[in-house]
Amino acid sequence: MKIYDSKTAPNPRRVRIFLAEKGIVVPYEQVDIVSGQNRSPEFRSKNPMGTLPLLELDDGTMIAESVAICRYFEETHPNPPLMGVDAKDRALVEMWQRRMELEVFIPITQVFRNCHPFFKGRIPQVPEWGEVNRKWAVDRLAWLDGLLADREFIAGSRFSIADITALCGIDFGKVSDIRIQAEQKNLTRWHAAVSSRPSAKA
Numbered sequence: 427m428k429i430y431d432s433k434t435a436p437n438p439r440r441v442r443i444f445l446a447e448k449g450i451v452v453p454y455e456q457v458d459i460v461s462g463q464n465r466s467p468e469f470r471s472k473n474p475m476g477t478l479p480l481l482e483l484d485d486g487t488m489i490a491e492s493v494a495i496c497r498y499f500e501e502t503h504p505n506p507p508l509m510g511v512d513a514k515d516r517a518l519v520e521m522w523q524r525r526m527e528l529e530v531f532i533p534i535t536q537v538f539r540n541c542h543p544f545f546k547g548r549i550p551q552v553p554e555w556g557e558v559n560r561k562w563a564v565d566r567l568a569w570l571d572g573l574l575a576d577r578e579f580i581a582g583s584r585f586s587i588a589d590i591t592a593l594c595g596i597d598f599g600k601v602s603d604i605r606i607q608a609e610q611k612n613l614t615r616w617h618a619a620v621s622s623r624p625s626a627k628a
Contacts (some may be wrong), residue, residue: 429454430455430478430481431454431478439592440496440590444625445499445628447506447508447585447623448503462548467516508587509587519581521595523587523588529570530570531594531595533560534559534599537556541556563604568610571612573612574613585620602609
Protein backbone atom coordinates (compact mmCIF):
# COMPACT_ATOMS: atom_id res chain seq x y z
CA MET A 427 0.00 0.00 0.00
CA LYS A 428 1.17 3.53 -0.76
CA ILE A 429 -0.14 6.99 -1.44
CA TYR A 430 0.92 9.12 -4.38
CA ASP A 431 1.32 12.56 -2.86
CA SER A 432 2.31 16.16 -3.51
CA LYS A 433 3.55 18.20 -0.57
CA THR A 434 2.48 21.53 -2.12
CA ALA A 435 -1.11 20.72 -3.06
CA PRO A 436 -4.10 21.14 -0.71
CA ASN A 437 -5.98 17.91 -1.51
CA PRO A 438 -3.12 15.56 -0.61
CA ARG A 439 -2.68 17.52 2.62
CA ARG A 440 -6.24 16.65 3.60
CA VAL A 441 -5.37 12.95 3.49
CA ARG A 442 -2.06 13.42 5.31
CA ILE A 443 -3.78 15.25 8.17
CA PHE A 444 -6.54 12.63 8.32
CA LEU A 445 -4.02 9.79 8.59
CA ALA A 446 -1.90 11.68 11.12
CA GLU A 447 -4.96 12.15 13.34
CA LYS A 448 -5.50 8.40 13.25
CA GLY A 449 -1.85 7.54 13.74
CA ILE A 450 -1.76 5.60 10.46
CA VAL A 451 1.60 5.32 8.73
CA VAL A 452 1.49 4.72 4.97
CA PRO A 453 4.43 5.13 2.57
CA TYR A 454 4.17 8.23 0.37
CA GLU A 455 5.56 8.57 -3.12
CA GLN A 456 6.00 12.16 -4.24
CA VAL A 457 4.69 13.09 -7.67
CA ASP A 458 6.13 16.22 -9.31
CA ILE A 459 3.11 18.25 -10.38
CA VAL A 460 5.28 21.19 -11.48
CA SER A 461 6.85 19.11 -14.26
CA GLY A 462 3.49 17.50 -15.01
CA GLN A 463 4.44 14.01 -13.83
CA ASN A 464 0.82 13.52 -12.77
CA ARG A 465 -0.28 14.08 -16.38
CA SER A 466 2.10 11.50 -17.81
CA PRO A 467 0.76 8.34 -19.49
CA GLU A 468 2.34 6.24 -16.73
CA PHE A 469 0.49 8.07 -13.96
CA ARG A 470 -2.75 8.32 -15.94
CA SER A 471 -2.69 4.54 -16.28
CA LYS A 472 -3.16 4.52 -12.51
CA ASN A 473 -5.54 7.50 -12.31
CA PRO A 474 -6.99 8.68 -15.63
CA MET A 475 -7.98 11.99 -13.99
CA GLY A 476 -4.32 12.76 -13.33
CA THR A 477 -5.15 14.06 -9.86
CA LEU A 478 -3.58 13.63 -6.44
CA PRO A 479 -3.73 12.07 -3.93
CA LEU A 480 -4.04 8.49 -5.08
CA LEU A 481 -4.11 5.44 -2.81
CA GLU A 482 -2.75 2.20 -4.26
CA LEU A 483 -3.79 -0.88 -2.26
CA ASP A 484 -1.76 -4.06 -2.05
CA ASP A 485 -4.16 -5.83 -4.42
CA GLY A 486 -3.62 -3.16 -7.07
CA THR A 487 -6.85 -1.26 -6.44
CA MET A 488 -6.50 2.48 -7.06
CA ILE A 489 -8.61 4.87 -4.99
CA ALA A 490 -8.55 8.53 -5.98
CA GLU A 491 -10.35 11.56 -4.47
CA SER A 492 -9.41 12.77 -1.01
CA VAL A 493 -12.66 12.00 0.80
CA ALA A 494 -12.90 8.53 -0.77
CA ILE A 495 -9.40 7.77 0.51
CA CYS A 496 -10.31 9.09 3.95
CA ARG A 497 -13.47 6.95 3.91
CA TYR A 498 -11.37 3.84 3.26
CA PHE A 499 -9.20 4.55 6.28
CA GLU A 500 -12.17 5.51 8.44
CA GLU A 501 -13.66 2.08 7.74
CA THR A 502 -10.43 0.17 8.31
CA HIS A 503 -9.29 2.26 11.31
CA PRO A 504 -12.45 3.64 12.96
CA ASN A 505 -10.74 5.23 15.96
CA PRO A 506 -10.53 8.08 16.54
CA PRO A 507 -13.68 8.72 14.52
CA LEU A 508 -13.32 11.61 12.08
CA MET A 509 -16.47 11.00 10.03
CA GLY A 510 -19.06 10.57 12.80
CA VAL A 511 -19.95 7.98 15.44
CA ASP A 512 -23.53 6.96 14.57
CA ALA A 513 -26.04 7.46 11.76
CA LYS A 514 -27.06 10.98 12.76
CA ASP A 515 -23.55 12.14 13.55
CA ARG A 516 -22.14 10.69 10.33
CA ALA A 517 -24.81 12.52 8.36
CA LEU A 518 -24.07 15.81 10.13
CA VAL A 519 -20.32 15.47 9.64
CA GLU A 520 -20.85 14.66 5.96
CA MET A 521 -23.15 17.68 5.63
CA TRP A 522 -20.53 20.03 7.08
CA GLN A 523 -17.68 18.37 5.19
CA ARG A 524 -19.59 18.92 1.95
CA ARG A 525 -20.35 22.52 2.86
CA MET A 526 -16.70 23.21 3.63
CA GLU A 527 -15.76 21.69 0.29
CA LEU A 528 -18.35 23.61 -1.74
CA GLU A 529 -18.37 26.90 0.14
CA VAL A 530 -14.72 27.32 1.18
CA PHE A 531 -12.28 24.84 -0.36
CA ILE A 532 -13.48 24.86 -3.98
CA PRO A 533 -13.91 28.65 -4.35
CA ILE A 534 -10.41 29.20 -2.97
CA THR A 535 -8.88 26.63 -5.31
CA GLN A 536 -10.81 28.12 -8.24
CA VAL A 537 -9.14 31.48 -7.60
CA PHE A 538 -5.77 29.76 -7.84
CA ARG A 539 -6.69 27.75 -10.93
CA ASN A 540 -8.03 30.74 -12.84
CA CYS A 541 -5.73 33.54 -11.69
CA HIS A 542 -2.33 32.09 -10.75
CA PRO A 543 0.55 31.85 -13.27
CA PHE A 544 1.11 28.20 -12.27
CA PHE A 545 -1.85 27.13 -14.41
CA LYS A 546 -1.11 29.41 -17.37
CA GLY A 547 -0.89 27.19 -20.43
CA ARG A 548 -1.88 24.11 -18.41
CA ILE A 549 -5.63 24.69 -18.37
CA PRO A 550 -7.98 27.30 -19.88
CA GLN A 551 -8.06 30.12 -17.33
CA VAL A 552 -10.95 32.54 -16.86
CA PRO A 553 -9.66 35.31 -14.56
CA GLU A 554 -13.13 36.85 -14.25
CA TRP A 555 -14.43 33.55 -12.84
CA GLY A 556 -11.48 33.49 -10.47
CA GLU A 557 -12.44 36.91 -9.13
CA VAL A 558 -16.07 35.83 -8.70
CA ASN A 559 -14.79 32.95 -6.59
CA ARG A 560 -12.52 35.29 -4.63
CA LYS A 561 -15.50 37.37 -3.55
CA TRP A 562 -17.44 34.23 -2.71
CA ALA A 563 -14.56 32.83 -0.64
CA VAL A 564 -14.16 36.09 1.30
CA ASP A 565 -17.90 36.14 2.02
CA ARG A 566 -17.83 32.51 3.12
CA LEU A 567 -15.04 33.15 5.61
CA ALA A 568 -17.26 35.78 7.22
CA TRP A 569 -20.11 33.25 7.27
CA LEU A 570 -17.85 30.65 8.84
CA ASP A 571 -16.78 33.12 11.52
CA GLY A 572 -20.41 33.53 12.52
CA LEU A 573 -20.99 29.78 12.48
CA LEU A 574 -18.13 29.20 14.91
CA ALA A 575 -19.56 31.57 17.51
CA ASP A 576 -21.38 28.74 19.28
CA ARG A 577 -19.27 25.65 18.59
CA GLU A 578 -15.71 24.50 19.07
CA PHE A 579 -15.39 22.73 15.74
CA ILE A 580 -17.23 23.01 12.45
CA ALA A 581 -19.43 19.94 12.84
CA GLY A 582 -19.94 20.39 16.59
CA SER A 583 -17.92 19.41 19.63
CA ARG A 584 -15.42 17.06 17.95
CA PHE A 585 -12.66 17.58 15.41
CA SER A 586 -13.67 15.99 12.09
CA ILE A 587 -12.93 15.80 8.40
CA ALA A 588 -14.95 19.02 8.01
CA ASP A 589 -12.28 20.86 10.01
CA ILE A 590 -9.54 19.28 7.91
CA THR A 591 -11.15 20.43 4.66
CA ALA A 592 -11.70 23.95 5.94
CA LEU A 593 -8.16 24.21 7.33
CA CYS A 594 -6.55 23.07 4.07
CA GLY A 595 -8.71 25.40 2.03
CA ILE A 596 -8.11 28.45 4.22
CA ASP A 597 -4.36 27.84 4.43
CA PHE A 598 -4.16 27.44 0.65
CA GLY A 599 -5.99 30.74 0.28
CA LYS A 600 -2.88 32.58 1.43
CA VAL A 601 -1.32 31.89 -1.99
CA SER A 602 -4.10 34.02 -3.51
CA ASP A 603 -4.13 36.57 -0.67
CA ILE A 604 -7.40 35.25 0.77
CA ARG A 605 -7.00 35.46 4.53
CA ILE A 606 -8.87 35.42 7.81
CA GLN A 607 -9.59 39.02 8.80
CA ALA A 608 -8.64 40.55 12.14
CA GLU A 609 -12.27 41.08 13.13
CA GLN A 610 -13.12 37.39 12.55
CA LYS A 611 -12.39 36.37 16.13
CA ASN A 612 -14.24 33.05 16.10
CA LEU A 613 -12.55 31.90 12.92
CA THR A 614 -9.18 33.08 14.26
CA ARG A 615 -9.71 31.08 17.48
CA TRP A 616 -10.72 27.96 15.55
CA HIS A 617 -7.82 28.27 13.10
CA ALA A 618 -5.29 28.63 15.90
CA ALA A 619 -6.69 25.57 17.65
CA VAL A 620 -6.73 23.26 14.64
CA SER A 621 -3.36 24.54 13.38
CA SER A 622 -1.79 23.70 16.74
CA ARG A 623 -2.71 20.02 16.42
CA PRO A 624 0.36 17.93 15.53
CA SER A 625 -1.49 16.54 12.50
CA ALA A 626 -1.60 19.99 10.88
CA LYS A 627 2.11 19.67 10.16
CA ALA A 628 1.65 16.43 8.21
